[in-house]
Amino acid sequence: MQGGGGGGSSSSRALLGSGPSIASPWPRRGLFIGGGWREPALGRRLPVVNPATEATIGDIPAATAEDVEIAVAAARDAFSSDGGRHWSRAPGAVRAKFLRAIAAKINDRKSDLALLETLDSGKLLDETNADMEDVAACFEYYADLAEALDEKQRSPISLPMENFKSHILKEPIGVVGLITPWNYPLLMATWKVAPSLAAGCTAVLKPSELASLTCLELGAICIEVGLPPRVLNIITGLGTEAGAPLSSHPHVDKVAFTGSTETGKRIMTAAAQMVKPVSLELGGKSPLIVFDDVDIDKGLSEFKSAVEWAMFGIFANAGQVCSATSRLLLHEKIAKQFLDRLVAWAKNIKISDPLEEGCRLGSVVSEGQYEKIKKFISTARSEGATILYGGARPQHLRRGFFIEPTIITDVSTSMQIWREEVFGPVICVKEFRTESEAVELANDTHYGLAGAVIANDQERCERCRRISSCNTCKICRLQALHSGIVWINCSQPTFVQAPWGGNKRSGFGLELGEWGLGNYLTVKQVTKYCSDEPWGWYQSPSKL
Ligand SMILES: NC(=O)C1=CN([C@@H]2O[C@H](COP(=O)(O)OP(=O)(O)OC[C@H]3O[C@@H](n4cnc5c(N)ncnc54)[C@H](O)[C@@H]3O)[C@@H](O)[C@H]2O)C=CC1
Numbered sequence: 445m446q447g448g449g450g451g452g453s454s455s456s457r458a459l460l461g462s463g464p465s466i467a468s469p470w471p472r473r474g475l476f477i478g479g480g481w482r483e484p485a486l487g488r489r490l491p492v493v494n495p496a497t498e499a500t501i502g503d504i505p506a507a508t509a510e511d512v513e514i515a516v517a518a519a520r521d522a523f524s525s526d527g528g529r530h531w532s533r534a535p536g537a538v539r540a541k542f543l544r545a546i547a548a549k550i551n552d553r554k555s556d557l558a559l560l561e562t563l564d565s566g567k568l569l570d571e572t573n574a575d576m577e578d579v580a581a582c583f584e585y586y587a588d589l590a591e592a593l594d595e596k597q598r599s600p601i602s603l604p605m606e607n608f609k610s611h612i613l614k615e616p617i618g619v620v621g622l623i624t625p626w627n628y629p630l631l632m633a634t635w636k637v638a639p640s641l642a643a644g645c646t647a648v649l650k651p652s653e654l655a656s657l658t659c660l661e662l663g664a665i666c667i668e669v670g671l672p673p674r675v676l677n678i679i680t681g682l683g684t685e686a687g688a689p690l691s692s693h694p695h696v697d698k699v700a701f702t703g704s705t706e707t708g709k710r711i712m713t714a715a716a717q718m719v720k721p722v723s724l725e726l727g728g729k730s731p732l733i734v735f736d737d738v739d740i741d742k743g744l745s746e747f748k749s750a751v752e753w754a755m756f757g758i759f760a761n762a763g764q765v766c767s768a769t770s771r772l773l774l775h776e777k778i779a780k781q782f783l784d785r786l787v788a789w790a791k792n793i794k795i796s797d798p799l800e801e802g803c804r805l806g807s808v809v810s811e812g813q814y815e816k817i818k819k820f821i822s823t824a825r826s827e828g829a830t831i832l833y834g835g836a837r838p839q840h841l842r843r844g845f846f847i848e849p850t851i852i853t854d855v856s857t858s859m860q861i862w863r864e865e866v867f868g869p870v871i872c873v874k875e876f877r878t879e880s881e882a883v884e885l886a887n888d889t890h891y892g893l894a895g896a897v898i899a900n901d902q903e904r905c906e907r908c909r910r911i912s913s914c915n916t917c918k919i920c921r922l923q924a925l926h927s928g929i930v931w932i933n934c935s936q937p938t939f940v941q942a943p944w945g946g947n948k949r950s951g952f953g954l955e956l957g958e959w960g961l962g963n964y965l966t967v968k969q970v971t972k973y974c975s976d977e978p979w980g981w982y983q984s985p986s987k988l
């Protein structure tokens with residue numbers, strides 16, 4: 445590990461707990477404010493727990509309102525000093541250079557960042573490695589968009605009067621507060637940091653206290669690439685102590701948040717007092733519908749593929765994904781054979797320390813999350829559902845917050861397990877008979893982030909679409925799904941180029957793609973009167 449540290453190394457091989465030996469201790473970090481490391485005002489720190497071993501492996505600074513004050517002032521200063529020439533009003537191409545340099549450093553440090561994130565969160569190494577690739581790609585992508593922004597400035601607006609000319613300017617919204625979760629620690633931060641910096645905003649990032657290590661390393665990378673000091677500030681700490689004062693700060697112009705719906709409501713309430721815009725990426729209870737034309741007798745490979753996507757949709761990242769397809773809707777004709785396969789595949793998942801090769805289910809992020817998931821399972825049982833598979837700690841793992849992949853049937857729509865987000869490797873299953881029943885069940889939720897459909901009749905769909913606005917075939921019925929994302933014949937693929945965001949209680953304000961940049965821009969109209977004639981509305985006084 446490189447970069448400045450706020451003191452010596454606090455971790456050691458012993459602290460890493462069980463698993464293969466690792467010789468990669470990381471520096472003890474301070475808060476990243478004003479381009480360097482700073483001890484929190486009250487001098488407090490929070491323990492870092494490896495959830496796969498339950499060992500405490502280090503600590504992070506615990507920021508409070510005092511630190512938020514300093515970080516926001518730093519970001520404010522970076523936004524407006526020198527009339528913004530160095531950052532907020534610099535050409536997008538200038539900012540793009542830094543974003544590309546950050547991407548290159550992330551790529552250089554991919555394996556140590558992936559390891560750090562695995563130790564901090566319990567996510568398995570193949571996942572954290574893939575996430576680091578996505579992080580680098582996201583910085584690269586928004587570097588491209590920062591460059592393209594220069595060409596989009598001053599685009600003319602055509603007006604119906606010749607004596608006026610109008611154009612638009614896209615300007616950074618100002619200082620942004622970015623509050624992010626633990627499920628994809630550095631990636632979720634990057635979905636906000638990369639577009640906000642590309643737009644010319646300056647930022648204060650507050651990652652989740654449950655997994656902040658890689659976000660602090662982003663601070664070290666900013667030092668290495670010479671990012672102008674104060675443009676990005678990173679403060680770790682508790683939601684109530686560091687997140688809340690950031691979201692209510694009068695000098696923060698916008699808050700972008702990913703996390704629980706409950707916290708999203710709090711952030712929106714705090715921001716409302718100042719009419720501060722927010723974007724919220726909240727929870728979900730997304731459905732995956734499998735139709736009966738995915739039939740084992742018709743095609744084994746299609747059937748296997750459907751089973752595998754259903755697994756990936758809920759067991760990837762141990763189900764700690766806002767878009768996890770946690771409600772499985774099976775056509776009654778294929779339900780039994782599908783569930784038999786699903787159980788067989790679930791049994792085959794390697795559950796282990798996330799550092800082990802071939803691991804496909806790591807631990808969940810924390811003891812709190814572990815207890816919460818177990819409670820969901822026991823409530824489902826007591827409400828009359830059947831735990832078809834899983835539901836407990838894997839017997840071979842004595843330590844760590846591991847939960848078996850869990851499949852729950854005999855579910856009714858009034859049960860908690862059907863209605864509430866678990867954020868764990870737990871899927872609940874219902875059968876349907878008709879397409880309209882499937883769509884109705886899919887939409888039977890307050891959330892609206894994603895939905896997935898596995899069916900075979902896409903060719904028919906394409907044919908219909910060319911002819912008319914068909915509303916009869918299965919894929920066209922996707923229009924009836926009330927979600928911001930629809931996946932066809934898959935679940936969870938995520939591309940930086942495509943918009944990401946939900947409706948209903950899953951929040952609002954799109955991330956990723958060009959929409960993600962728009963989240964951090966304001967559009968200003970500039971309109972000029974360009975006639976030599978006076979306007980002529982008032983009568984000129986006769987004396988003149
Ligand atoms: N949509 C998503 O991606 C996520 C959803 N969740 C859901 O939330 C549940 C609880 O997880 P938590 O870690 O407690 O999520 P959370 O929503 O409380 O935490 C997300 C972020 O918000 C911050 N925060 C907490 N309270 C705050 C406040 N009053 N003001 C400002 N910031 C605040 C946290 O420190 C963290 O950085 C999970 O079980 C899951 O259901 C959690 C993480 C991500």
Ligand SMILES: N=C(N)NCCCC(=O)O
Pocket residue numbers: 578627628631632702725764765766767936937938
């Ligand atoms: N990178 C992938 N595959 N998914 C991102 C999920 C984002 C979320 O849980 O908010």
Ligand code: NA
Pocket residue numbers: 492493494495563564565654655809
């Ligand atoms: Na942790």
